[in-house]
Amino acid sequence: MKVIIIEDEKLSAEHLTVLLQKIDPSITVIKYFDTIKTSVTAFKEGLTANLIFMDIHLADGNSFEIFNQIELEIPVVFTTAFDNYAIQAFKQNSIDYLLKPIALQELQFAMEKFKKQQQVGNKDLISSISTAYQQMNKEYKTRFLVKSGQTIETIKIEEIHHFETRESLSFLVTHKGSHYSIDYSLDQLESILQPKNFFRINRKIILNIHSIEKVNTYFNSRLSIATKFLDNDARIVSRDRVNDLKKWLDN
Numbered sequence: 001m002k003v004i005i006i007e008d009e010k011l012s013a014e015h016l017t018v019l020l021q022k023i024d025p026s027i028t029v030i031k032y033f034d035t036i037k038t039s040v041t042a043f044k045e046g047l048t049a050n051l052i053f054m055d056i057h058l059a060d061g062n063s064f065e066i067f068n069q070i071e072l073e074i075p076v077v078f079t080t081a082f083d084n085y086a087i088q089a090f091k092q093n094s095i096d097y098l099l100k101p102i103a104l105q106e107l108q109f110a111m112e113k114f115k116k117q118q119q120v121g122n123k124d125l126i127s128s129i130s131t132a133y134q135q136m137n138k139e140y141k142t143r144f145l146v147k148s149g150q151t152i153e154t155i156k157i158e159e160i161h162h163f164e165t166r167e168s169l170s171f172l173v174t175h176k177g178s179h180y181s182i183d184y185s186l187d188q189l190e191s192i193l194q195p196k197n198f199f200r201i202n203r204k205i206i207l208n209i210h211s212i213e214k215v216n217t218y219f220n221s222r223l224s225i226a227t228k229f230l231d232n233d234a235r236i237v238s239r240d241r242v243n244d245l246k247k248w249l250d251n
Contacts (some may be wrong), residue, residue, distance in 0.1 A: 002048075002049040002104060003052070004029070004031045004033070004047070004049045004052045004053070005033075005052075006039050006053070006055060006066075007028055007033075007034065008059045010020070012055070012079070015155070016102055022052050022104065022108060023104070023108055031047065034058065036061050036063060039066055040066055041250075043072060049074055050073060050074070051095075052076045053076075054066075058233075063078075075094075077094065077095045077096050078094050079100060079102065080100065089130060096114075119133070140192060140193060143157060144157050144172055153180075155172060155180065157194070159175060160172055160173070160226075161174055161175045161211045162227075163182075164204055170183075170186060175211070186203070186204075195248075197210075201245065202241065207227065209248075212226070213227055213228075215249070221242065222237055225237065236241060
């Protein structure tokens with residue numbers, strides 16, 4: 001198996017190489033790169049391998065930038081010293097991520113996942129990594145201008161309990177229970193709200209994660225959200241959104 005390591009810390013690269021040899025002596029590290037620039041240049045010239053181990057923070061920037069510059073169809077295991085929300089954004093889209101210092105057992109697990117991934121192909125995987133990177137760097141709305149009588153007010157995103165639609169009109173509802181009409185459809189709101197904080201539980205409601213008091217099982221494999229300001233029907237999570245809601249809450 002041919003492996004490429006993209007890592008700007010020499011000791012980390014050497015440590016990873018030793019571990020890979022312990023797992024499988026047939027693994028050969030064919031190239032080491034320590035910057036985005038040298039990596040991109042090599043891939044443009046046709047360099048390929050079976051697997052890439054890629055540090056997220058390189059000397060010349062964030063390694064996800066590589067996916068913005070080239071179409072890379074080689075599966076990737078990300079490595080990093082930082083365990084933050086960005087890692088979770090990519091956990092479902094890469095083969096795996098490994099926290100430094102890399103442990104042998106964790107590396108073995110990643111290699112097993114890689115072998116399974118080979119059975120289903122990698123092109124969709126790399127495409128989803130690029131999409132996730134773009135989403136992570138997207139600017140999301142932080143406040144809304146609303147009209148209250150003759151006054152224009154600013155509502156910060158943290159003050160919003162949920163968004164709802166009634167009779168083709170959309171409303172912003174605050175944690176205090178105030179309702180304001182807004183000129184956005186729920187479809188539009190989904191694209192401008194931070195997805196880690198807001199989730200569309202059904203066709204009428206987008207809910208702030210901090211507004212959820214409890215999640216209960218409901219008839220026919222659905223879920224019911226315990227929260228203020230929603231009537232019984234509005235609290236029900238659509239059946240096709242149940243699994244996505246569970247993943248959202250888990251992240």
